[in-house]
Amino acid sequence: IKSLESPTTHFGCVLLYELCRVISKNNKVVLTGEGSDEIFGGYSRYLELEKKLFLKTISEKIPKIMISKIKKFNFLNNFRNKNPYIELITFRSLDLLKNIFTNLPDSNEVIENTFNILENPRDKLAIYDQKIYLESLLIRQDKISMAHSLESRVPFVNLPLIKFVNSLPAADRYNKNITKVILKKISESFFPKEFIYRKKNGLNLPISKWLLNNKGFGRFLELFDEPNFKLMEFTEKKKIKK
Numbered sequence: 001i002k003s004l005e006s007p008t009t010h011f012g013c014v015l016l017y018e019l020c021r022v023i024s025k026n027n028k029v030v031l032t033g034e035g036s037d038e039i040f041g042g043y044s045r046y047l048e049l050e051k052k053l054f055l056k057t058i059s060e061k062i063p064k065i066m067i068s069k070i071k072k073f074n075f076l077n078n079f080r081n082k083n084p085y086i087e088l089i090t091f092r093s094l095d096l097l098k099n100i101f102t103n104l105p106d107s108n109e110v111i112e113n114t115f116n117i118l119e120n121p122r123d124k125l126a127i128y129d130q131k132i133y134l135e136s137l138l139i140r141q142d143k144i145s146m147a148h149s150l151e152s153r154v155p156f157v158n159l160p161l162i163k164f165v166n167s168l169p170a171a172d173r174y175n176k177n178i179t180k181v182i183l184k185k186i187s188e189s190f191f192p193k194e195f196i197y198r199k200k201n202g203l204n205l206p207i208s209k210w211l212l213n214n215k216g217f218g219r220f221l222e223l224f225d226e227p228n229f230k231l232m233e234f235t236e237k238k239k240i241k242k
Helices: 013-023 036-040 045-061 064-069 071-078 084-089 094-100 109-116 121-146 159-167 181-187 207-211 217-225 237-241
Strands: 029-031 151-153
Touching: 013 121, 036 121, 036 159, 036 181, 045 071, 045 084, 045 121, 064 071, 084 109, 084 121, 094 237, 109 121, 121 151, 207 217, 217 237
Parallel strands: 029 151
Antiparallel strands: none
């Protein structure tokens, strides 16, 4: 947080910080893959989108009373009258967030307008990733790497490349079962397939486990009881503690 000069929602910052610290011992410049997920559709939500759009359509065709009364249809309530794009980019249950932050608006006008520019469903996710999400990743990487005097370069974040990839037909850029299909096909000329098509592994941290440690990270949960806890201006104490 000190290096970023602000709080962060990217838990992977801890691992990225350590990674940069180790690299900086022997190197001053490093090439990174930042931007490739946003340009080539590398997130799992690109594969989930079609299913969510289908379930939304089904949920709105079946009468609401049937969804409520027939047990096997109950799960469709999670898709009825909801924007699957907004649901996929919040990274947390939107219903849960609305329950905690009671004044949270139903939609973000800027994001909604951004989605409406394009027709292809996956392009709607890509434009959000490229115009909004990527900026936070680049700031994170730049500040954390520089905290160790490490120069990190981002060759994928190249405007001619981005414009070229975005101009390709959606059928070439996206695959129902494989993320980053163009990049992976090109990579077959340089790397073995078991390396290219291995399971995606992000910078994940055991946050839940840490919070259960009352002598470690969990001790910060006591701050919720502080009388000057600023978040209480926007939420209800019982709900956020739960």
